[in-house]
Amino acid sequence: MIDEQTAREQVVTAADRLFYTRGIQAVGMDAVRAEAGVSLKRIYGLFPSKDDLVIAVLHRRTEQWNTGIATSAEGAKTPEEKLLAVFDFLSGWFRQDDFRGCAFINSYGELGASSAAVAQVARQQKADFQRYVASLVEELGAPSSLAPQLALLAEGAQTTAAISGDASAAAHARSAAQILIAAALGRVPAAA
């Protein structure tokens, strides 16, 4: 038999793919079982309820997001480049053919009203991201008001890319970010 850790990962991976592409409520636990190849009994042994599974999926999405951002920032030398790397990361993500928007926003829209835990995880992820941006802005020596502005661009790019199916939202966000950064640093920004 596969060990517990592997089973957990298989279930979360399968659930993530199904939830993300079809919506959480539209996916039954039996579909997760089929996709994961793990028996229903085992799944309920690992995750006491579907809600717990949803939370586990969102937690893994948080980690993936964080490492994705970190990886994208690796080649960047200055804080400014690291900030812009966020939008490069988004650009690559938007171009994946299974892209269907930010899982946190989607989950919040679907379950945020009925599940406090889901709302909490989504809020947490957004707060973490805001903190990350804020730390880079501080490192850059720019006024702290720049941070929420850049975060707004990243959020907007995600929903625009999802709904309008316009992957170039990342590029627009990136150039807007450049302008805002330049302005915050007192440089004369190059008009887009």
Add this chain to the structure above:
Amino acid sequence: MIDEQTAREQVVTAADRLFYTRGIQAVGMDAVRAEAGVSLKRIYGLFPSKDDLVIAVLHRRTEQWNTGIATSAEGAKTPEEKLLAVFDFLSGWFRQDDFRGCAFINSYGELGASSAAVAQVARQQKADFQRYVASLVEELGAPSSLAPQLALLAEGAQTTAAISGDASAAAHARSAAQILIAAALGRVPAAA
């Protein structure tokens, strides 16, 4: 008996309130009946299925959004003021205590994968808004690349305000918009 038009409005109003606050799938048709005070039979006479009702609700949201934006722009004299009025409109909206994010984004996250009609209406609304912003940008004589940037800010503000519960997102978006507009016009923007 109440006439058809009134019944339609009562049903859509009730459904909108319930769908928006609790999520669409979490609200049964019987709850709509109770809230609207219109019999189930009548509802199904007016809207052949729940999907049709959802679409009707989203259509009315579109109208409300458009008139809200237009009203907010009424006092504005220049295209620039009209653009900024969008964010003032958002600010007022975010502060309503029943605010729970953009209904189109929420609906898309919940049903966009399973209902093509819902996805279509959401996409349409976003496209209309983009066109509105683009027309103002053109009127302003700014490069057209400014339009998607401003739209991005508005979208981001909505999701941020919803998930983080941070109504000041509108203010952040507004000042970012001012900077982007100034830069696009070749003026030296005032750092936030």
Add this chain to the structure above:
DNA sequence: TTCGCCTGAGAACGAGCGTTCTCCGGTGCT
């Protein structure tokens, strides 16, 4: 008044869901 007709209230139906239970075959220990 009497007869249709229409409407509202709500029961009914069929499907799908989350969750639990049953049963059976295999596995490891003695």
Add this chain to the structure above:
DNA sequence: AGCACCGGAGAACGCTCGTTCTCAGGCGAA
């Protein structure tokens, strides 16, 4: 080998939902 346990397959259960059907009551026309 014999036995106790464990996990998988999937049936079962209780519930909710979208949608339809039934039925009784009220209203207008003759």
